[in-house]
Amino acid sequence: MKTITKVKDLQLMANTIRQDIITSLTEAKSGHSAGPLGMTDIFTALYFNILKHNPKKPQWKDRDRVVLSNGHICPVLYATMANAGYFPKKELMTLRKLGTRLQGHPHREALPGLETTSGPLGSGLSQAAGMAYALKIDRKNNHVWCFCSDGEHNEGNTWEAMLFAAKHKLNNLIVILDRNYIQIDGNTEDIMPLDPLDKKYKAFNWNVVTINGHNMKRIVSTLRNARKNKNKPLMIIANTTPGKGVSFMENDYTWHGKPPTKEQEEMALAELRKREHSLEGVRCSQCSKLHRRCTCIEGQ
Ligand SMILES: Cc1ncc(C[n+]2csc(CCOP(=O)(O)OP(=O)(O)O)c2C)c(N)n1
Ligand SMILES: [Mg+2]
Numbered sequence: 001m002k003t004i005t006k007v008k009d010l011q012l013m014a015n016t017i018r019q020d021i022i023t024s025l026t027e028a029k030s031g032h033s034a035g036p037l038g039m040t041d042i043f044t045a046l047y048f049n050i051l052k053h054n055p056k057k058p059q060w061k062d063r064d065r066v067v068l069s070n071g072h073i074c075p076v077l078y079a080t081m082a083n084a085g086y087f088p089k090k091e092l093m094t095l096r097k098l099g100t101r102l103q104g105h106p107h108r109e110a111l112p113g114l115e116t117t118s119g120p121l122g123s124g125l126s127q128a129a130g131m132a133y134a135l136k137i138d139r140k141n142n143h144v145w146c147f148c149s150d151g152e153h154n155e156g157n158t159w160e161a162m163l164f165a166a167k168h169k170l171n172n173l174i175v176i177l178d179r180n181y182i183q184i185d186g187n188t189e190d191i192m193p194l195d196p197l198d199k200k201y202k203a204f205n206w207n208v209v210t211i212n213g214h215n216m217k218r219i220v221s222t223l224r225n226a227r228k229n230k231n232k233p234l235m236i237i238a239n240t241t242p243g244k245g246v247s248f249m250e251n252d253y254t255w256h257g258k259p260p261t262k263e264q265e266e267m268a269l270a271e272l273r274k275r276e277h278s279l280e281g282v283r284c285s286q287c288s289k290l291h292r293r294c295t296c297i298e299g300q
Contacts, residue, residue: 001055001085004048007216008279013083014044014216015276018245020079020092022268025259028096031104034242034255035149036076038180041214042223042238043080046145046176050223055085058112064142065115065131069124070149070178071105072257077114078102086113122155124148125175129165132173132233143227146175151183154192159204165233166205173233174226178213180242182253201235213238245272 004010017040025031047053052064068077075095082089087101094100101111105119116127128146135142152158165173179197181188188194201208207229211222219238226234242256243249246268260268277284277291284291 001048001053004044007220010044010048010216010220011041012276012279013048014040015245015272015279017044017076017079017083019269019272019276020082020089021075022246022260022265022272024079024092024095024102025075026262026265027093029259030096031075031259032072032257033075033246033249033259034182034253035070035073035178035180036079037246037249038213038240038242038244039073039076039147039178039238040080040244041216042176042219042240043076045216045219045223047080047084049220050227051145052142053084055081055113058086062140062142065128065135065144067116067124067128067131067144067146068106068114068118069128069146070121070152071118071124073147073149073178074102074104074106077106081111081113087111121149121152122157124152125158125161126164128175129161129168129170129173129233132165132170133168135172136168136170142172144173146173147178148175149178149183150180150188150194150197151191153194153197154183162201162204162206169231170233171207171229171231174223174229174236175233176236176238178240179237180240182242182251182256184253184256186253198235198237201237205232207232207234208237209234210237210239213240214244245275247271 021036054060082092095102096104106114108114108117118124125148128144132144198208198210211218241250249255274291282291
């Protein structure tokens with residue numbers, strides 16, 4: 001697989017992945033939109049620039065491990081894996097269909113490249129901590145990258161895993177928290193307040209970094225530095241916008257668990273293509289301004 005090194009090329013890949021998320025969810029007629037779009041920039045940076053992996057040999061023994069604890073955001077995992085070459089992109093259109101390898105929540109026995117089965121929230125951090133501990137016992141230097149969400153910090157199991165990981169000084173465990181402030185039925189701080197999460201993790205004896213989860217340059221540098229993490233497990237709190245890239249979905253918790261309709265798909269794709277053209281520096285055929293400045297293309 002080709003590593004992508006330029007920030008603009010990573011942003012373009014993220015845009016492609018967002019389009020794939022939209023089309024696969026629309027075809028599925030069910031699933032989660034907000035979380036996947038919000039985490040796309042980080043998945044892109046991880047899989048195309050940072051991760052030690054081989055899409056053609058998913059069981060390669062020296063690979064890093066990826067654990068998706070908030071399994072419902074798997075459309076971003078599948079779209080990223082397809083673009084990275086784990087399986088053909090056309091398979092994305094089978095999302096959530098009977099017999100598919102792309103189950104509505106990840107099923108590790110269905111698709112090579114998945115390390116865990118997830119869906120019941122709150123289990124992934126424990127699984128990832130166990131993997132990191134086992135790698136340490138075996139004196140391996142691979143990293144475990146665990147994605148989790150703010151809403152799943154309502155689950156007590158997560159806090160037990162935080163204690164365990166700190167006790168065993170699992171510096172090979174890197175957790176990326178999707179801090180988008182939404183969960184299934186509203187704002188996290190209304191349902192079960194979590195702030196200040198950074199101070200809580202620090203008090204549990206973790207290293208903590210907070211980043212803007214859409215600043216590609218910062219994401220890449222943070223994930224790269226994470227490889228040098230010492231003494232304690234690392235929590236990367238990524239402030240993200242749920243539904244990022246599709247304006248009518250952004251920051252609206254009702255997009256937590258629904259897919260776009262056909263009409264909404266067209267609107268979303270028009271917006272994402274406009275962004276793609278702006279990144280590429282393409283000029284509008286109607287007004288010949290750069291798309292970034294033009295107001296006359298579809299969706300306006
Ligand atoms: C143990 C468990 N309880 C409830 C659910 C149902 N559920 C699925 S997603 C979700 C909201 C979790 O919040 P978060 O992951 O922050 O949502 P997002 O930011 O992706 O909208 C809930 C309650 C579940 N999957 N597992
Ligand atoms: Mg959330």
